[in-house]
Amino acid sequence: MGLVIKNGRLIDPANGVDGRKDLYIDDNGFVIGVGKAPPGFKAKKTIDARGNIVCPGLVDLRARLREPGLEYKATIESEVHAAVAAGITTLCCPPDTYPVIDTPAMAQMIQSRAWRFELAFIHPLGALTQGLEGKRLTDMEALDEAGCVGFTNALAPITDTLVMRRAMEYAATLDLTVFLHAEDPWLRDGGCVHEGEIGTRLGLPGIPEAAETVGVARDLALIEQTGCRAHFCNLSSGRAVAMIAEAKRQGLPVSADVTAHHLHLTEHDIGDFNTQCHVHPPLRGNRDRKELRKALKSGVISAICSDHQPHEPDAKLAPFAQSGPGISALETLLPLTLRLVDDKLLTLPEAIALLTNKPAEIIGVDTGQLGVGATADVCIFDPEARWVLMENSLISRGHNTPFLGQEFRGRVTHTLIGGKLVFEL
Amino acid sequence: MTQNLQFDDAGRLRHLLTIEGLSRRSILEILDTAESFISVGQREIKKIPLLRGKTVVNLFFESSTRTRTTFEIAAKRLSADVINLNVSASSTSKGETLLDTIRNLEAMHTDLFVVRHAESGAAHMIARHVPSHVHIINAGDGRHAHPTQGLLDAFTIRRHKGAFGKLKVAIVGDILHSRVARSQIQALKALGVAELRVVAPKTLLPTAVEKLGVHPYTRMEEGLDGVDVVMMLRLQRERMQGALIPSEQEYFNLYGLTPAKLALAAKDAIVMHPGPMNRGLEIDSAVADGPQSVILPQVTYGIAVRMAVMALIMGGSAEPAGGRR
Numbered sequence: 001m002g003l004v005i006k007n008g009r010l011i012d013p014a015n016g017v018d019g020r021k022d023l024y025i026d027d028n029g030f031v032i033g034v035g036k037a038p039p040g041f042k043a044k045k046t047i048d049a050r051g052n053i054v055c056p057g058l059v060d061l062r063a064r065l066r067e068p069g070l071e072y073k074a075t076i077e078s079e080v081h082a083a084v085a086a087g088i089t090t091l092c093c094p095p096d097t098y099p100v101i102d103t104p105a106m107a108q109m110i111q112s113r114a115w116r117f118e119l120a121f122i123h124p125l126g127a128l129t130q131g132l133e134g135k136r137l138t139d140m141e142a143l144d145e146a147g148c149v150g151f152t153n154a155l156a157p158i159t160d161t162l163v164m165r166r167a168m169e170y171a172a173t174l175d176l177t178v179f180l181h182a183e184d185p186w187l188r189d190g191g192c193v194h195e196g197e198i199g200t201r202l203g204l205p206g207i208p209e210a211a212e213t214v215g216v217a218r219d220l221a222l223i224e225q226t227g228c229r230a231h232f233c234n235l236s237s238g239r240a241v242a243m244i245a246e247a248k249r250q251g252l253p254v255s256a257d258v259t260a261h262h263l264h265l266t267e268h269d270i271g272d273f274n275t276q277c278h279v280h281p282p283l284r285g286n287r288d289r290k291e292l293r294k295a296l297k298s299g300v301i302s303a304i305c306s307d308h309q310p311h312e313p314d315a316k317l318a319p320f321a322q323s324g325p326g327i328s329a330l331e332t333l334l335p336l337t338l339r340l341v342d343d344k345l346l347t348l349p350e351a352i353a354l355l356t357n358k359p360a361e362i363i364g365v366d367t368g369q370l371g372v373g374a375t376a377d378v379c380i381f382d383p384e385a386r387w388v389l390m391e392n393s394l395i396s397r398g399h400n401t402p403f404l405g406q407e408f409r410g411r412v413t414h415t416l417i418g419g420k421l422v423f424e425l
Numbered sequence: 426m427t428q429n430l431q432f433d434d435a436g437r438l439r440h441l442l443t444i445e446g447l448s449r450r451s452i453l454e455i456l457d458t459a460e461s462f463i464s465v466g467q468r469e470i471k472k473i474p475l476l477r478g479k480t481v482v483n484l485f486f487e488s489s490t491r492t493r494t495t496f497e498i499a500a501k502r503l504s505a506d507v508i509n510l511n512v513s514a515s516s517t518s519k520g521e522t523l524l525d526t527i528r529n530l531e532a533m534h535t536d537l538f539v540v541r542h543a544e545s546g547a548a549h550m551i552a553r554h555v556p557s558h559v560h561i562i563n564a565g566d567g568r569h570a571h572p573t574q575g576l577l578d579a580f581t582i583r584r585h586k587g588a589f590g591k592l593k594v595a596i597v598g599d600i601l602h603s604r605v606a607r608s609q610i611q612a613l614k615a616l617g618v619a620e621l622r623v624v625a626p627k628t629l630l631p632t633a634v635e636k637l638g639v640h641p642y643t644r645m646e647e648g649l650d651g652v653d654v655v656m657m658l659r660l661q662r663e664r665m666q667g668a669l670i671p672s673e674q675e676y677f678n679l680y681g682l683t684p685a686k687l688a689l690a691a692k693d694a695i696v697m698h699p700g701p702m703n704r705g706l707e708i709d710s711a712v713a714d715g716p717q718s719v720i721l722p723q724v725t726y727g728i729a730v731r732m733a734v735m736a737l738i739m740g741g742s743a744e745p746a747g748g749r750r
Contacts, residue, residue: 200631273545317554319566
């Protein structure tokens with residue numbers, strides 16, 4: 001009976017664990033011992049993690065699987081395989097699928113499709129308004145019952161401020177978390193890059209920093225008024241970070257995340273119209289990247305997500321503004337986060353916390369930690385393994401990433417879901 | 426990256442996508458070659474056999490009369506076979522992607538595409554995906570670049586004002602949306618003008634415009650003071666709708682080039698415009714038709730400059746086969 005992961009360095013930030021400890025897992029897939037075997041434990045199977053890090057399976061707050069509706073880009077099946085190969089065991093799927101996740105049936109369908117593969121867990125985010133149209137509220141209670149861990153209008157703006165206020169009030173009534181992509185749609189005005197040096201040089205329509213700060217300011221005012229618990233997705237500018245920091249100081253119930261690529265790339269990486277760097281919100285300046293990184297250290301930003309958006313090749317073979325925005329990013333989430341450790345910005349436990357227990361806390365699930373009794377969703381990685389990201393080694397169906405050909409340090413060797421080995425390098 | 430894409434392994438110009446990345450020497454080579462082609466247009470038989478047997482496709486995804494015509498004349502004077510294709514943007518969005526369009530035409534053994542497209546970066550995208558024997562000239566992509574216009578403007582300035590090193594130049598108008606302005610700025614920076622200014626209301630100046638190496642001005646009185654060259658830009662009438670400027674009258678009052686405003690520039694300053702002009706909006710007829718205007722010579726030079734670019738890209742030599750006359 002049971003499984004033991006031996007000889008690894010166990011890092012479980014939620015429980016303050018960092019050390020050479022074996023992890024004991026029972027046949028039902030729960031952690032039953034940390035450091036020492038529970039009485040009578042006999043291992044049927046052993047994973048030797050010598051030299052490796054053992055940590056909770058990663059929790060990704062935002063990954064688009066493209067199913068239903070855009071299966072020519074990717075499918076739940078293709079993307080959950082990519083997720084577990086990247087150590088990700090839990091991911092949140094935004095509601096901007098076709099059809100939109102605005103009914104319990106849609107929420108359940110996505111989860112049941114994912115369960116067929118018994119790989120990563122998918123938690124849907126429910127639509128905040130019906131059809132993401134920004135007009136009528138969804139049945140949030142029913143969607144919550146159906147497994148939605150948060151509510152968002154994704155990238156579709158709610159331009160009517162009164163609708164936003166009521167959505168927040170209603171979510172607060174049911175004690176639900178609202179996920180916000182704060183952006184003023186008029187200031188965005190068809191922009192596709194940061195309004196700055198590179199946009200000016202390339203003649204690409206820009207999205208000013210103020211599009212984000214005006215959006216954040218509006219939403220913060222409504223949060224203050226309604227008491228709604230809110231999570232700001234995908235901060236891109238230093239000034240927005242400062243606004244969230246101030247809101248937190250005032251005690252507002254807010255949190256924020258950032259994508260791994262915004263911590264590494266800037267507008268300069270667009271070079272000569274590199275459509276692989278077409279993302280939304282746009283990559284901004286050096287100062288913004290620096291402030292986003294500092295916000296990880298200070299705790300203003302408490303999660304790093306992939307914002308995975310796989311595309312078919314043609315989506316990026318178009319003039320920049322017409323190319324599909326987004327990066328196929330599941331498989332670079334951990335390696336890009338580990339680069340922050342190499343850059344001496346974060347300690348390894350801090351980096352892991354931003355990918356595990358902290359995002360889990362935002363969506364209110366008890367994964368992302370490996371205390372006794374926890375579900376054994378585990379990621380084991382070799383922190384020293386050097387590898388190069390090649391197009392033919394990507395498991396995601398989307399090969400759209402600006403990191404092709406780059407060398408990374410740190411590679412997932414095993415992934416377990418509920419104690420079951422679902423990936424082995 | 427720009428340089429790699431525009432030049433072949435031997436460092437020869439393979440495509441002309443943007444002036445950014447071209448050295449002063451490369452630009453001067455183009456201007457000198459153009460100089461040698463000026464005479465072709467003045468001959469009885471306006472043709473030289475440099476590109477005989479080559480196929481040039483003018484692929485215009487955005488309508489244009491002047492630019493397309495001058496490219497067509499330039500190619501014909503070099504004896505190339507020219508096909509004009511006006512592909513409306515909507516027909517491509519209905520199905521065929523931009524790359525499919527290109528690949529189909531490529532299958533017809535086209536040697537050179539002259540491409541105009543409403544999206545910035547379209548010419549770069551195409552150049553990245555054509556085989557090495559196919560050449561691309563960017564005839565304007567979105568707000569990004571219009572390199573042959575920038576070159577013909579530099580040619581015009583050299584013809585009328587001589588050396589660049591002492592010149593003060595002002596570019597006036599809708600800098601924000603102008604590919605012409607970006608190419609003019611890059612050409613004139615590379616050629617080393619003494620001072621380069623842009624003049625526009627803040628709504629028509631791009632963010633961080635000074636990073637392009639220019640001095641921004643918002644008032645004509647200051648911006649035109651003492652300049653040797655005034656380069657006007659065309660103002661699209663639809664800019665009025667986007668709350669960028671209040672009215673044509675107010676724009677003309679503040680930024681229209683009138684004889685009174687031109688008097689602020691140096692006495693022998695020249696006035697340029699890429700056309701088509703909006704008389705009474707960005708420029709007063711008295712200036713457009715006045716003695717300081719070189720607007721029509723610009724068009725004439727445009728043919729020689731485009732011949733030079735085609736000859737250099739496809740022939741690989743600065744010397745036209747017919748020799749200088």
